[in-house]
Amino acid sequence: MTDVSDLRIRSIGDPSAVRRDGRYVLYWMTAFRRTNWNFSLQRAIEWSRDLRKPLLILEALRCGYPWASDRLHGFIIQGMADNEARLARRNAFYYPYLEPEPGAGQGLLAQLAEQACVVVGDDFPCFFLPRMVAAAKRQISTRFELVDSNGLLPLRAADRTFARAFDFRRYLQRNLLPYLEPDSLPDEDPLSNCRLPVLDELPRGIRKRWPVAEPRKIADQLTQLSQFPVDHRVAPGAIRGGAESAERAWHTFLEKKLPCYGESRNDPDMDATSGLSPYLHFGQISVHQVFAETMRRTGWSPERVSAKASGSSHDWWGVDESVESFLDELITWRELGYNMCSRNADYAAYDSLPPWARQTLAKHADDPREHVYTLDEFESAATHDPLWNAAQRQLVREGRIHNYLRMLWGKKILEWSPSPQSALATLIELNNQYALDGRNPNSYSGIFWVLGRYDRAWGPERPVFGTIRYMSSENTARKVRLKDYLRRYGPD
Numbered sequence: 001m002t003d004v005s006d007l008r009i010r011s012i013g014d015p016s017a018v019r020r021d022g023r024y025v026l027y028w029m030t031a032f033r034r035t036n037w038n039f040s041l042q043r044a045i046e047w048s049r050d051l052r053k054p055l056l057i058l059e060a061l062r063c064g065y066p067w068a069s070d071r072l073h074g075f076i077i078q079g080m081a082d083n084e085a086r087l088a089r090r091n092a093f094y095y096p097y098l099e100p101e102p103g104a105g106q107g108l109l110a111q112l113a114e115q116a117c118v119v120v121g122d123d124f125p126c127f128f129l130p131r132m133v134a135a136a137k138r139q140i141s142t143r144f145e146l147v148d149s150n151g152l153l154p155l156r157a158a159d160r161t162f163a164r165a166f167d168f169r170r171y172l173q174r175n176l177l178p179y180l181e182p183d184s185l186p187d188e189d190p191l192s193n194c195r196l197p198v199l200d201e202l203p204r205g206i207r208k209r210w211p212v213a214e215p216r217k218i219a220d221q222l223t224q225l226s227q228f229p230v231d232h233r234v235a236p237g238a239i240r241g242g243a244e245s246a247e248r249a250w251h252t253f254l255e256k257k258l259p260c261y262g263e264s265r266n267d268p269d270m271d272a273t274s275g276l277s278p279y280l281h282f283g284q285i286s287v288h289q290v291f292a293e294t295m296r297r298t299g300w301s302p303e304r305v306s307a308k309a310s311g312s313s314h315d316w317w318g319v320d321e322s323v324e325s326f327l328d329e330l331i332t333w334r335e336l337g338y339n340m341c342s343r344n345a346d347y348a349a350y351d352s353l354p355p356w357a358r359q360t361l362a363k364h365a366d367d368p369r370e371h372v373y374t375l376d377e378f379e380s381a382a383t384h385d386p387l388w389n390a391a392q393r394q395l396v397r398e399g400r401i402h403n404y405l406r407m408l409w410g411k412k413i414l415e416w417s418p419s420p421q422s423a424l425a426t427l428i429e430l431n432n433q434y435a436l437d438g439r440n441p442n443s444y445s446g447i448f449w450v451l452g453r454y455d456r457a458w459g460p461e462r463p464v465f466g467t468i469r470y471m472s473s474e475n476t477a478r479k480v481r482l483k484d485y486l487r488r489y490g491p492d
């Protein structure tokens, strides 16, 4: 096992405060909720091995987070059940905790940290997690490290925020390869053949006040989610959460769908995309695994990479068009959002839009709108447009929208809202409440793309949009097949 690179480790407390007489090394798993291809887990194992102390993994789920619902809780708990099963056979003490009411979990991390030699956490740049980690830092006096297992490019590798995918892609073409060397990748299975002392039981007092949860019991019986004070109107989505389901979805895609991805990804009737975004969001699968297995399958080697670094999304990796196209979404587009969120705390604010976009939207803010809907009307799919309503119904029922229609869905919210600021609020609310992959850096990439981020001005100048890129349902209907889609997501 190679050591995790310093570029991925951020010590946020006193780095010298390693408590050598502590009882264990604590890995606080909050974002990379998996047992393989995980730099944070790997780093915690390094500490356990070096200090000859047991490894304790805390995976907790609060219930007072924004948009907490049966959908999000169920998905995460199914992931915890998979982690419990995978770790049952390993040299690590897995401690799943499910908070029964808001605030009940307060103090748990601090108490566990009191007996820890070192605390290792996940460095996720979005949603409430950076705030939660900052609050935890104030309660932890031992060495506290955050580890970045977000993407192929470490968050701290780039020294600027990229305003266009083209520039970021060109940067990646020049700089990414060294991070793909075998000794820069996370271990596929860091706990295998790993000799660590074993922790027999949790510290006294902890178990009683914060009982060990049984995620497996809930994962198979989601009706039990009624015990948690979360939004029960947002029902579990169309797919099961957890690393096992993530790997099944991934391997089905790799074997059956990837060869046609290039030509079929925009076709809503085809279901040709990977469906991985919820699993990537909750850290139940790693982008490193997806990348490594894709490349292994294509027989790729680094010599095949184009030396041109032209910024073009074609002919970069030296693999076929479908794979190039998938890698461009998975790497360029996905990691562009992480670059933004990790460097700009205002990533969700209207004023973070590029100046040209704000100017053109301001110029057209008072334009008359042919249709204006409230949040409730949008939410209940009560617009005049059957295609938009179908996309919204898919989101509410299943927790996802096909990528192509998601763009149209967003553009119409801009067109039919009283102002671009209220469109932004509606987009954030609906996307983050219903989408399984919401609350992610890519949520803000997609939503802000609707309003001009990562894009350029397009003519002709139109009412409401100004020079922001426009999309219409009529054009979409001409471009892609929608018959099955409209039937499937028709009114109840």
Ligand SMILES: Cc1cc2nc3c(=O)[nH]c(=O)nc-3n(C[C@H](O)[C@H](O)[C@H](O)COP(=O)(O)OP(=O)(O)OC[C@H]3O[C@@H](n4cnc5c(N)ncnc54)[C@H](O)[C@@H]3O)c2cc1C
Binding pocket: 265, 273, 274, 275, 276, 277, 278, 280, 281, 329, 330, 331, 333, 334, 337, 401, 402, 403, 406, 407, 410, 431, 435, 437, 438, 439, 440, 442, 443, 444, 445, 446, 447, 449, 450
């Ligand atoms: C209005 C709007 C809102 C969006 N909200 C989200 C969101 O909340 N969470 C989210 O992950 N994505 C979001 N996206 C981006 C995109 O729609 C999804 O990532 C994609 O549809 C996920 O489906 P998939 O996993 O089958 O993707 P695939 O096509 O199989 O792509 C593989 C992976 O690449 C990444 N990816 C693909 N397309 C994009 C993209 N356009 N931008 C960034 N990364 C991409 C995702 O991680 C995805 O899982 C949004 C796009 C728009 C227009």
